[in-house]
Amino acid sequence: MSPSSNPDRPARSGRREFLRAATALTGLAVLPGSVCATERNAAAPVTEPAEDPPLIYLALDPDEAGFVEHLVEVMCPADELTPGGVECGLAIFIDRQLTGAFGRGERLYLQGPWRPSRPEDGYQLPMTPVQYFKLGLAAADRACAQIYGRNFAALDMTEADLFLQAVAVGKVTSGEVQLDIWFNETVYPLFTQACFSDPVYGGNRGKVFWKMIGYPGLPAVNGLNMTKYRGKPFPGAAAPLSMEDFS
Amino acid sequence: MKRLPHRSVVVVGAGVAGGLISRQLALRHIDTVVLERGGDHQGGAEGRLPTQRDELRWDIRTGLMQDAAKETYTFRRTPSEAARPMRRLTAFLPGTGVGGAGSHWNGQVWRWADYNMALRTRFEQRYGSGAIPADMPLQDWGVSYAELEPYHDLFEKLFGISGRAGNLRGVIQPGGNPFEAPRQNPYPQAPLESTEAGLIFQDTVVREFGYRPYPSPAANSSGVYVNPDGMRLGACQYCGHCDRFVCEANAKGTPDLLLFPWLARQPRFELRKHCQVLAVDYDPAAGRARGVRYLDVTTGEEYFQSADAVVLAAFTMSNTRLLLAGGIGRAYDPATVTGVVGRNFCFQANSGIAVFMPGRWINPFLSAGATGTIIDEFNDDNFDHTGLGFLGGGYIGVNVGSGRPINTRRLPPGTPRWGSAWKRANADWYLHTFAVGVQGSCYPHRENYLDLDPDYTDAFGQPLLRMNFDWRENEQKLSAYCTTQAERIARAMGATLVGPAAPRSAPFDVRTYQGSHITGGTPMGADPATSVVSPRLQHWDAENLFVVGASVFAHNSGQSPTGLLAALALRLGDDLVRYLAKPGRLS
Numbered sequence: 001m002s003p004s005s006n007p008d009r010p011a012r013s014g015r016r017e018f019l020r021a022a023t024a025l026t027g028l029a030v031l032p033g034s035v036c037a038t039e040r041n042a043a044a045p046v047t048e049p050a051e052d053p054p055l056i057y058l059a060l061d062p063d064e065a066g067f068v069e070h071l072v073e074v075m076c077p078a079d080e081l082t083p084g085g086v087e088c089g090l091a092i093f094i095d096r097q098l099t100g101a102f103g104r105g106e107r108l109y110l111q112g113p114w115r116p117s118r119p120e121d122g123y124q125l126p127m128t129p130v131q132y133f134k135l136g137l138a139a140a141d142r143a144c145a146q147i148y149g150r151n152f153a154a155l156d157m158t159e160a161d162l163f164l165q166a167v168a169v170g171k172v173t174s175g176e177v178q179l180d181i182w183f184n185e186t187v188y189p190l191f192t193q194a195c196f197s198d199p200v201y202g203g204n205r206g207k208v209f210w211k212m213i214g215y216p217g218l219p220a221v222n223g224l225n226m227t228k229y230r231g232k233p234f235p236g237a238a239a240p241l242s243m244e245d246f247s
Numbered sequence: 248m249k250r251l252p253h254r255s256v257v258v259v260g261a262g263v264a265g266g267l268i269s270r271q272l273a274l275r276h277i278d279t280v281v282l283e284r285g286g287d288h289q290g291g292a293e294g295r296l297p298t299q300r301d302e303l304r305w306d307i308r309t310g311l312m313q314d315a316a317k318e319t320y321t322f323r324r325t326p327s328e329a330a331r332p333m334r335r336l337t338a339f340l341p342g343t344g345v346g347g348a349g350s351h352w353n354g355q356v357w358r359w360a361d362y363n364m365a366l367r368t369r370f371e372q373r374y375g376s377g378a379i380p381a382d383m384p385l386q387d388w389g390v391s392y393a394e395l396e397p398y399h400d401l402f403e404k405l406f407g408i409s410g411r412a413g414n415l416r417g418v419i420q421p422g423g424n425p426f427e428a429p430r431q432n433p434y435p436q437a438p439l440e441s442t443e444a445g446l447i448f449q450d451t452v453v454r455e456f457g458y459r460p461y462p463s464p465a466a467n468s469s470g471v472y473v474n475p476d477g478m479r480l481g482a483c484q485y486c487g488h489c490d491r492f493v494c495e496a497n498a499k500g501t502p503d504l505l506l507f508p509w510l511a512r513q514p515r516f517e518l519r520k521h522c523q524v525l526a527v528d529y530d531p532a533a534g535r536a537r538g539v540r541y542l543d544v545t546t547g548e549e550y551f552q553s554a555d556a557v558v559l560a561a562f563t564m565s566n567t568r569l570l571l572a573g574g575i576g577r578a579y580d581p582a583t584v585t586g587v588v589g590r591n592f593c594f595q596a597n598s599g600i601a602v603f604m605p606g607r608w609i610n611p612f613l614s615a616g617a618t619g620t621i622i623d624e625f626n627d628d629n630f631d632h633t634g635l636g637f638l639g640g641g642y643i644g645v646n647v648g649s650g651r652p653i654n655t656r657r658l659p660p661g662t663p664r665w666g667s668a669w670k671r672a673n674a675d676w677y678l679h680t681f682a683v684g685v686q687g688s689c690y691p692h693r694e695n696y697l698d699l700d701p702d703y704t705d706a707f708g709q710p711l712l713r714m715n716f717d718w719r720e721n722e723q724k725l726s727a728y729c730t731t732q733a734e735r736i737a738r739a740m741g742a743t744l745v746g747p748a749a750p751r752s753a754p755f756d757v758r759t760y761q762g763s764h765i766t767g768g769t770p771m772g773a774d775p776a777t778s779v780v781s782p783r784l785q786h787w788d789a790e791n792l793f794v795v796g797a798s799v800f801a802h803n804s805g806q807s808p809t810g811l812l813a814a815l816a817l818r819l820g821d822d823l824v825r826y827l828a829k830p831g832r833l834s
Contacts, residue, residue, distance in 0.1 A: 075665035081674060107309060109319045109334040113702055120756040121331045161666065168664065185758070191665065196652040197303040212670060213677035215652045216612060218300050220486035221496075226613050231443040234610050237678070246297035 055092055055202075059099035059130055066153040067137055068094055074160045075191055082208045085194075093194035093203030103130035119181055129186065136182035139174035140167060147172070200243050210240040217241045248540065248549040254280050255827055257539055257554035259524045259569070260561035262347020263809060264795045264816035266506030267402070268558060269516060270476070271820025277827060278515035280552065282522040282541055285344030289503055294493040302651040306491045311351050313341040313562075317706035320564060324717040324754055326581065326694065331757075332703050332711065338756075339594075339763040340491065341562045345520065346503030348562060348763060349809070353490035353616035353648055354466030354499055356408050357806035358399050358814075360627050361392035361428035366802060369628060370638060379638070382693040383721060384584075384591060386801050389773035389782030390815075392428050398814035400432055403464075406500030406813075407472035407480045410434035410464030424461040426623040436469045438462035439483065444602075444609050444681035445620030447740055448645040452622055455739040463619030463646065464810075466500035478505045487649040489616025499616065521545045525707060527557060527573045529789060536575070536792040542707065555830070556823055559769075559794045560816065566798040567592075567697045567768030568712040576779055576788050581694050581715070587779045587787075589697035591767035592714065593803035596641065596687030596722040598730045601657045601746030602737045603680050610678060612650030619646035625732050626805040627688055637724035641687030641805035643733050650677075657682065659744050683733040686762070687726050687751065688805040692719045697768045718753040726750040729805075764808050766800035783833040784819050790832060795819050 057065045072085025072094070082088055097103060105128035117124035125132060144152040144163055155163060166172045168188075170180035194203035196210070198217075204210065210217055216236035225234070256272055258265045261283035272279045292298040293311055304310045313319075313336060321330035322338075342348035362369045365387040370378050379385055402408075412433040413423025439462060441449070452458040467489060468480040483498040497504055510516045521544045528537040528551070538553035559566045570576055570588045577586035621644035623629055632638055649655050657680040662672040700713040718726075730750040737745045751761070772778030775787040780799055786792040795816045797808040822833055 076670070077667055079667045079670065081667070081670045102308060105316070107312075107315050107335065109315045109332050111332070111703060115329055115331055117331055118754075120754055120758065122337060122757045123334050124331055164665075188664070193303060193307060193653055196656075197307075198301055200301075201303060209673075210652060212674045213652060213656070214674075215650060215677065218297050220300060220484070220488065220612060222485040222487075222613050223482060226440045226485040229608075229610060229613060230440070231446070231608050231610075233608055234613070234678075243297040243301065 057092070057095045059095045059103060064134060064137055065091065065095070067141055067151075070153045070155070070160060071164065071187070072191065072194070074157055074164060076195065077157065081212050087205070088195070088208055089199070089203045089205035090191065090194040093197065093201055094190045096202045097190060097193070098130040098133055103133070104128055119185070123185065132182070133186055136177045136179060136186065139177040140172070140179055140182070143172050143174050143179065198243050207240045207242055210242075211238070215240055218243065218246060248551050250551045250553070254278055254552065254554045256280070256556045256558060256823060257282065257552050258558045258560050259539060260347060260559070260565070261345045261502065261507060261518060261520075262342070262560065262562070263349035263502050263813055265347070265558070265560035266502035266510070267405075267813055267816040268560060268795065268820040268823065269510050270405075270506055271817060272823060273510055273513040273516050275824045276515055277824065280517045280519060280554075282524050282539065282552070283345055283518065283520050284523045284544070286520050287503070288344050288346060288350050288493045294495050296495055299492060299495045300486070300488050302653050306651060307653055309336050309340065309491075311342060311344070311491065311493065312336050313343045318711070320712050320714055321700045321703050322714040322716060322755070322757055326715065330700055330702075330713050333757050337758055338761055339765055340760070341564065341763070345507055345518070346501045350493060350501050350503050351491050352466070352501070352809065355617045355619065355807040356403070356406070356410070356464045356466050356810040358392075358428050358430070358810055359804045359806050360426055360629065362628060363802075363804055364388045364390055364392055366628075373628070374632060380721070383638070384691045384693060384777065386591075386770070386772050386774070386777050388771055388801050389778070390771070395811075395814040395818060396428070396431060398817040399810060400430065401817055402810065402813040404435050405474050405476065406466050406505060407436055407468050407474055408434050408464055408466055408500065409436040409439050409469035411438045411462055413461055422461060424621070424623050425459050426626065426629045434464060436472055439465050439467055439469045439615055439618050440485070441620055442609075442614055442618050442645070442647040443607065444645045444647045445618065447604070447607065448620050448683065448736070451740045452736055456736070458622045458624050460620050460622050460644075463617045463621050463644065465615065465617030467615040467617050468498045468500065474505060476505075476509045478509050480504070483615045485613055485615050485618070487612045487614045487651060490648060523707060524561075524569065525549070525709065527559070527569055527575060527792065529573050529575045531788070534789055536789045555827060556791045556793060558819070558823070559792070560796055563765050563768060563796055563798040564697070564712050566794050566796055568699070570769060570779065570794070571697070571699050571712070572709060575792065576786065578698060579696050581696055584693060587770070587775075587777065589768055590777075591691040591770040591801050592695050592697045592716060593689040593691055593766045593800070594716065595689050595762050595764045595803055595805070596718065596726040596751040597685060597762050598687065598726050598733070598748075598750045599682040599684040600730065600734050600737050600748045601680055601682050602740060602742045603657070603659055603676060603744035603746070604740065604742050605675070605679050608678060609647065609681050610650070611647050611655055611681065614647045614649060616648050617646070618648060619644050625729050635724075635728065637721045637728065639688035639690055639721065639725045639805065641685040641725070641729045643683065643685050643729060643736065645681055646684055647681050652677070657746070660747055683737045685726065685729045685733050686805050686807070687722065687729055689722055689803045691767065691802055692721070695719070717755045718751055723750070723752050726752070764797070764803065766797040766803040766808055769794045769798040770801040771799040772801060781833070783822050784815065785826075785833050791826075791830065793819060793823065
């Protein structure tokens with residue numbers, strides 16, 4: 001499919017214009033370039049400018065971004081399998097989801113009355129996901145400061161890992177947000193989505209998580225492969241293809 | 248409100264049922280209008296490469312489904328509780344747009360075991376008159392499998408079903424389902440290729456237990472196929488993007504591919520998209536439905552469409568809601584066990600157990616929606632329930648239908664939830680795991696029912712439908728029993744690890760997808776005191792109002808509902824021809 005025939009993917013220049021405009025309007029902090037340089041696609045047209053501008057966070061303020069960057073670095077440490085979570089695009093993915101339709105509550109029924117709920121009732125709060133994410137993040141950071149005397153972003157990797165584990169099992173409490181539910185039902189799904197979504201959404205940069213597990217991605221036209229590779233290693237798993245590779 | 252020219256038949260909903268009814272009417276040149284609240288899926292981003300293969304957009308964010316911000320359902324587990332809305336679509340996934348849920352379905356197509364149509368009689372004869380608990384309103388459906396057989400056959404031909412016959416005119420066939428109701432003809436297409444996991448399951452259950460596995464009957468087309476109407480299916484490409492997706496290869500039997508393009512060529516047929524039906528206009532004195540009132544969502548204008556016959560063929564929940572909102576028939580009251588609309592609401596008691604086999608290349612992405620290998624030894628009443636303390640059962644099988652990486656990774660128990668060890672476990676296991684699953688029956692319970700929520704409304708200002716539902720003792724026991732059988736099979740496969748068995752248990756957890764096979768609310772039957780529609784699907788209180796879909800099921804089996812609801816819809820299409828020629832109560 002040629003780029004011009006695909007209405008669902010804005011041209012790169014359009015996205016760049018949008019980001020510039022957003023920066024000008026909001027004055028959002030620009031992040032270190034090492035974090036944000038978009039991976040170049042070998043198949044991209046040669047007319048593309050040589051470098052993309054640094055990406056900026058749109059939903060997260062600098063303090064929130066620091067929390068989220070530390071969180072994804074702890075949950076996805078650099079090792080022999082993948083780079084660290086920030087370099088994998090996980091923080092940008094979370095930011096983009098929060099600032100987009102999901103964060104604004106698309107497909108979420110937000111009419112009252114509102115009633116106290118149990119976890120098995122699902123999400124029952126009169127807030128959009130981005131509001132809830134930020135409220136929980138602030139509450140978690142305050143709880144962290146009470147326990148460690150430092151913000152979450154200032155904890156070392158081991159401390160931060162233990163803190164998140166304590167949050168996940170309900171051992172860290174806050175007066176305003178039930179932090180285990182916040183983490184397990186909102187933060188954790190965003191983390192796994194960031195890892196395994198198509199890279200077009202900003203996470204899973206370089207398809208690194210797909211390579212890690214052996215998911216071949218697209219086009220998945222397996223009429224012949226179904227029997228040819230049944231019960232055998234699948235060659236396409238070593239070099240997965242994503243949507244951008246077909247654009 | 249504008250009144251539109253009178254029509255012979257108005258059908259609510261352009262899904263499997265609405266499309267099949269319209270086909271039967273179109274063959275007789277009966278003018279028919281179908282009202283569909285959504286638009287087209289064919290040709291959009293959801294139906295083209297590469298955007299079709301987007302797990303986040305279509306699956307995780309439910310991009311093809313009913314928009315919960317506009318309309319959802321409330322739920323409560325006991326009558327004393329205040330209900331909460333299911334604020335995101337999670338527990339089940341109604342579709343919207345041409346094709347309905349039949350556009351994004353997986354494509355498993357069953358004929359239920361023939362005794363299901365008279366299940367109360369069956370249980371009383373086999374286990375005694377006291378075998379059915381007092382709070383389980385099982386009832387015979389008033390229709391026999393033999394009456395439906397020709398319509399099952401027709402549906403399988405129209406949708407090009409792939410499968411292997413198990414019972415051909417009473418003769419059990421090798422490799423098919425020996426518990427299958429007898430069929431006059433084989434499936435029109437050969438079964439799909441088996442997955443690696445399916446072969447492992449098949450070898451194990453034959454070798455270790457002597458069970459008789461068979462390939463899941465599938466609306467995923469195993470070859471190129473042309474149906475009796477000349478509509479064409481491509482061959483399935485085993486892409487693993489079936490359930491919750493639109494098939495861009497035109498290889499999945501769906502109404503939007505096989506029925507509505509054909510109907511569009513019929514001179515007296517009309518499909519009106521983007522029409523949200525608001526009410527059935529009911530004349531209680533005359534015992535008739537005058538027509539339906541709907542909103543054209545593209546203009547904001549309301550219309551009234553009168554018709555000789557009104558057919559509700561929307562999703563299970565919508566059929567029930569339209570009757571309750573219209574005050575058509577008496578609403579069910581669990582306290583007195585009186586009234587009928589909303590009763591016999593059922594889900595399915597599904598469960599599974601993960602299997603880890605490091606030496607075997609499962610390659611879960613090499614799969615189609617219904618590439619399953621199944622046994623029916625523990626389904627419904629295929630086994631003796633004497634002394635078990637429950638009724639019903641489920642199929643047990645391996646349905647590898649996707650390797651989509653956000654949702655289909657399985658990790659051994661005890662794996663950390665993040666960090667390097669978590670990544671290592673994903674890397675080690677993704678290609679080498681699958682699950683043995685159970686699709687369990689769900690029988691009605693006195694306190695599982697649907698009514699209108701007193702507090703919450705949809706985007707059109709109408710009350711949401713309220714699910715009064717929990718997993719009752721019968722379903723919890725059958726799920727525990729069937730999941731134990733699945734675990735026994737899983738352990739015999741030679742796996743390194745077998746995950747913890749996870750039978751379905753109370754409380755009903757709205758966060759977990761439990762299948763979209765919800766049934767009942769407008770059950771059919773021969774007794775107006777316990778059914779909403781007659782065995783001919785004719786409303787007891789409105790002679791020209793007909794209801795079809797899984798909402799008319801009096802209970803839910805351990806097999807998927809679509810084959811049966813399709814057969815009922817085709818039969819209703821023929822019945823409507825009779826009704827229009829000679830209006831009155833159909834017998």
